[in-house]
Amino acid sequence: MCKKERYAVETILAQAGNRNDGDARGSISTPIYLSSNYRHKDLEDVRNFDERTQYSYSRLETPTKKVLSQTLATLEHGTQAFALSSGMAAIQLAFSIFKSGDHIVTLDDLYGGSFRYFDQLHEQYDMDFSKWNGKSIRALQGLLRPNTRAVWIETPSNPTMKEIDIVAVADTVHAVDPTILVMVDNTFYTPIYQLPLTQGADVVVHSATKYLSGHNDLLGGVVVAKGEKLSEKLMFNYKTTGATLDPFDSWLLLRSLKTLPLRMRAHTANAQEIVAYLKQEAKIEKVMYPGKGGMISFYVQDEEIIDKMFKSLKVISFAESLGGVESLLTIPYLQTHRDMEEAERLRLGITPKLLRLSVGLENAADLIKDLKQALA
Numbered sequence: 001m002c003k004k005e006r007y008a009v010e011t012i013l014a015q016a017g018n019r020n021d022g023d024a025r026g027s028i029s030t031p032i033y034l035s036s037n038y039r040h041k042d043l044e045d046v047r048n049f050d051e052r053t054q055y056s057y058s059r060l061e062t063p064t065k066k067v068l069s070q071t072l073a074t075l076e077h078g079t080q081a082f083a084l085s086s087g088m089a090a091i092q093l094a095f096s097i098f099k100s101g102d103h104i105v106t107l108d109d110l111y112g113g114s115f116r117y118f119d120q121l122h123e124q125y126d127m128d129f130s131k132w133n134g135k136s137i138r139a140l141q142g143l144l145r146p147n148t149r150a151v152w153i154e155t156p157s158n159p160t161m162k163e164i165d166i167v168a169v170a171d172t173v174h175a176v177d178p179t180i181l182v183m184v185d186n187t188f189y190t191p192i193y194q195l196p197l198t199q200g201a202d203v204v205v206h207s208a209t210k211y212l213s214g215h216n217d218l219l220g221g222v223v224v225a226k227g228e229k230l231s232e233k234l235m236f237n238y239k240t241t242g243a244t245l246d247p248f249d250s251w252l253l254l255r256s257l258k259t260l261p262l263r264m265r266a267h268t269a270n271a272q273e274i275v276a277y278l279k280q281e282a283k284i285e286k287v288m289y290p291g292k293g294g295m296i297s298f299y300v301q302d303e304e305i306i307d308k309m310f311k312s313l314k315v316i317s318f319a320e321s322l323g324g325v326e327s328l329l330t331i332p333y334l335q336t337h338r339d340m341e342e343a344e345r346l347r348l349g350i351t352p353k354l355l356r357l358s359v360g361l362e363n364a365a366d367l368i369k370d371l372k373q374a375l376a
Contacts, residue, residue: 065250078224080231087207089243090221096237109157112337154185170200210323267294312374322358
């Protein structure tokens with residue numbers, strides 16, 4: 001596929017790894033290179049070693065992961081992509097360019113693991129954090145300081161599904177200080193529904209365990225950066241700290257990406273049908289759904305029915321995580337956000353009555369039937 005021409009996302013992903021310049025055998029599917037190291041020709045080869053075109057040690061680069069990284073960078077319209085061993089490893093890489101004394105503004109509604117990590121950075125490394133409610137751009141502007149280095153957001157947020165105007169955030173932040181980085185966790189919407197780097201963001205992060213993988217069978221994380229200077233900083237930390245994705249999972253993730261557009265459309269179609277049912281279900285108090293994607297949060301009327309509901313599920317699984325072909329139901333208060341202070345959980349609406357449903361690819365009627373009988 002001609003690299004100079006920009007194809008539609010479906011074509012980019014279906015063709016990912018095909019016509020790979022590094023494979024002289026013409027493989028349609030990128031091979032898995034299960035080698036931890038690579039042989040050099042001679043001393044001159046080492047003296048003139050170029051990490052962009054040669055291989056030496058798998059922590060630095062592998063042929064399989066290189067194809068994956070190039071695909072991810074193209075997908076997000078970024079300069080450089082980094083494939084890591086988990087979503088939290090991706091967040092850690094993104095924050096590796098900051099230091100003690102730096103100030104970060106974060107959305108107040110995020111994945112619980114992000115807050116846990118930010119608390120650690122504050123307590124052990126003297127980094128400072130402020131929380132923004134995601135509503136007032138003027139309030140965001142008021143939180144920025146001379147030592148602010150980044151604004152970190154999720155959109156939609158986890159688990160209350162706040163949608164944030166990335167363009168407004170980026171314009172506001174960069175008008176105050178162009179060096180402040182806007183970082184977006186794009187796990188819920190994926191590049192199929194949202195391209196933060198084209199909207200003014202500087203860094204995009206994914207838990208690739210979720211929709212990018214889509215099959216509940218691997219752990220992975222992704223960071224995509226815009227700009228050569230920022231990419232070089234992240235690359236140095238990436239190869240130094242070593243939380244890189246292994247060749248097999250790189251291949252598995254690359255294979256999974258080929259169906260991402262189809263899966264996201266199916267997740268959305270199923271979720272929209274389930275939302276329509278939940279909104280008229282008497283035992284449901286409130287439904288939160290941004291209109292696309294497969295993530296739904298909702299409050300039940302009576303907390304007492306939740307345990308029986310979980311025990312009664314026959315198709316949907318009571319399990320953490322999201323974005324896979326199998327539907328999963330989670331109670332954030334006790335699972336994903338358990339480490340947050342209770343008062344903060346309740347302030348954000350993360351109560352014992354809030355459930356988060358990751359809608360899979362089962363038949364929508366079967367999923368609705370399962371919810372009905374579990375709530376009965």
